Amino acid sequence: MADISDFQESESEVRVYCRSYPTVFTTGKEHTLSDEDGNEYIDFLSGAGALNYGHNNELLQKILQDYISANGVTMSLDLFTSAKRDFISKFNSTILAPRSMHYKMQFVGPTGTNSVEAALKLARKVTGRFNVVAFTNGFHGVTLGALAATANKKHREATIGALGNVTRFPFDGYFGHNMDSLIYAEGLLSGKGSGIEPPAAILLETIQGEGGINVASGDWLRGLQRLCREVGALLIVDDIQMGCGRTGTFFSFEEHGLDPDVICLSKSISGYGLPMALTLLKPKLDIWRPGEHNGTFRGNNLAFVTASAALDYWRSSEFSDSIVKKGRIIRDSLERTAEKIPLQWVKEIRGKGMVFGFELNAPELAETVVKTAFKSGLIIETCGADDNVLKVMPPLTISEAGLMKGLDILHSSIVKACSIH
Template identity: 50%
Template structure:
């Protein structure tokens, strides 16, 4: 690891949590240079929903490269882009009766968020944007302004302007009606909250700690946006592409956002980010919002192949079945270790255990890595153990991984007990 410590910036993060030099990956398994095997419950922070080196995707990429297909094309028309747009329209949008224009932004999720905020402000002629407590939308300047975690925010960045925050569903407990509160803020000319151009929201807050918005709450939010002429932006960067069970995470609520940001697994691990918008919102002048790497043709090839998973209902049904395995297994683990006061939250194939002790999740993640399982933490204080495996993971690997989780929690609790009792460990 010496070269990384010597050459790479101190900002590096995941390498500290998972200190190995990785070499090979297949599906939901990774191997380091020494041949050690790890089950992956992390999936590239949600960018590998279809697994590492998915054979069908890999073969399509190799074939494309071997015939000297265009790799970098800016926003020129290419065969790869044509195939992606056609497949995305026919397989994803049309069956869901969604009419969206597609804008290819810069290569990562925050570029899509920046684009959505910029367009919303331009269309509505207002600068304010409302976001929610525990929100995470990216770390570039505009996205930071609507990201809640103070770890990423600093007054010197100048990110606090033109944004306001309201409580997410359940943030102040089940007895607090955050939508009634929002309506009052928007209705009262003395609330101090300017009428926003847009409201941006994640239907499930991933980095914020696996907080799942209720369907009724999302519908109320959509109604408020319509009533006050506010654009509704759904950030589906981590929770889209099937993570919650349907391709778009908002489908369960039966709402149609004005804009949707999409990235991470749409490119199957290759850089790709896009903004979906209602056609009438597409008011850009040619070249008004641009970027050198918004036309990743390799990602187009990969994405087109990955969308074939959605040709039939079978893939979504499999996500639901595997999600139940996680829910059942994790419920049993939380009950077994009730002394941790863990609270299980989640939907589909994203789950989190929120521990009363903020340091417990990190210790469990570290112990899991020693046992051959990669899993990250989330939440404002890193107090949530976050389960985010590939959607293609086998039931056998799910069971093996959950067994490792069980053993890791037991080991961490025993070590803590031994330390309290003064036992040498």
């Protein structure tokens, strides 16, 4: 059994993920992790979405090793470097230009929450307004500005003080599929008697990850974009977890025809799990004065190098097609699992691309599944307001054989957990 006493004695109680997987990991390769005792685990956690291209992806690893061996610049604040130039050029030619998208790139401190902070600060600066619309079950980070937009109770309770200037609206389907929450939003933002200050921005995830894999419809998203234009608010899409291919396209909103004013990226944008965050903004919005939003580590050149290399996956439709294909495998497997357990335990299966939620009717049952799966060699987490949704999020590069093996473990873990509850 792994000795975790050093962590328990010296590391802060704020740690989270390690509580579900009490072992000491030593190596990671592609879709697997190994621990000190020689046990191997299939990884359906994927660094909470930071490892879309797997652990130590050989393509990215080789390029990173060569860069380090050549004494490439590691840290540069916002100085010009060849590594940054290569990323900017390749991101423009591989991602933006083929989609007819025109954005300036703001490299912020290397976390998703910093990307959101920059987006919110800019929206307020551009519009002169303070209020922001965010949604039920949304998650945008835990620094104060982003936390104000985050809905999760356990995160908000950690802060003593006001989390203001945010109006909360119901996400698509929050009150059930028979109520159109877009009508609610339109009525309150357009009505003169609602008492709601005109917002600087509407901030949303097209699929809520931490919120429970809640998938917004195209009509709802397009309606929100139209509403933004009508009320003079910016549309900010938080694509931190669902971007970089997780839904089958590089951006999660592509098939819906959205044209966001600001896009927040982090997690898998570096390709290798290295810290990096990027805020994309329409050129007309770039009214920053030098240094108004900065950070020491916004020049992580190691991340620029691997981020550039990861863009090679997007030079053709082959990679995107493989995500869609493996997504069908995931959905089919989860639906077969649902047929094998008592009806009262499973609530809903939802998702897109290679992110799916298997919602159970009891948080303790979901916790049992996570523990059972870990003992059987699978790492998977829960999400949702009640932590009752199993989040299936393997690396996009996982082999079909590895994917099926992981899904088989998940199937048996769910069936076993249901049999003892």
